[in-house]
Amino acid sequence: MLTFEQKLEVIEAFPELTRKEVSMKRVNFQFEESLYDKKNVVYHLHPNGNGFVFVGDLPQYEADNRGLVNIRDFSASQLRSIIADSIDYLGQEPEPPYDKRWTNREGEKLDLVYEEPFWNIYTGKNLEESFGTFDDAEDYLLDQGFSERK
Template sequence: MLSFEQKQKVIETFPELTKKEISLNRLNYHFEESLHEKTIVVEKLHPNGNGFVYIGDLLKYENESNDKGLVNIRDYDEEKLREILSDAIEYLSEDPEQPIIEQWASRDGSEIELVYEKRSWNVYYQQNLEESFGTRESAVSYLKEEGFRKK
């Protein structure tokens, strides 16, 4: 587990975050350029090492987050902390209304769409939802296993 000071040093390597002191010697770090209403990325970082990172509804963290989209980072090491901070900033940087659509095809000519919408990578066949994934890597792995290649 990283100390409060170590977590601060890692967080402050992200120049897009702005530190704001709050009560009880705790800190919040804001991402002012957020495309969402939410701007706080790191919430209530406490001198005892406890704190939270906002990841919204990213499926990648669904087993770690609470109902407010916060993940407790108390026991995070440097690598995990950097990863979740990058994911949180990326999440808040993306327009939640703008889907990403990729066309995929199999050797037999079947076509399928991989669509990033509402924080999920969804696989559609003829407008029917076939599968949903928390990361693009998982979705791509599935499509390749099924014999599809990106067009």
């Protein structure tokens, strides 16, 4: 486990982050160029080494319901990586909503809609299936003889 000072050294290597002192000797680091209301990348870093990094809904991390990952036991390389991912996440425009019509040879139509966090397939207004990933939803549609309408 890195000490507080070692974590500060890693975090302060990111010039795009601004240090903000908070209560009980904790420190936040904010990304002022964030495209979202959320600006904290590092949240409540404490002298005991505990702290959090915001990752939102990035799939490679197991975040709590606020989008935070505890970094208490992170190595320097893990800490650099998660901070870089957080900055990238906060600095990118969100993808436009996915809502595409799929058809089969008989002219039947299904709509594939991304409704966070699920990929839902609708027949008209009725939910037919729901999947955790786009690939699973696409595989289902292709197996059922549907193709994306261009």
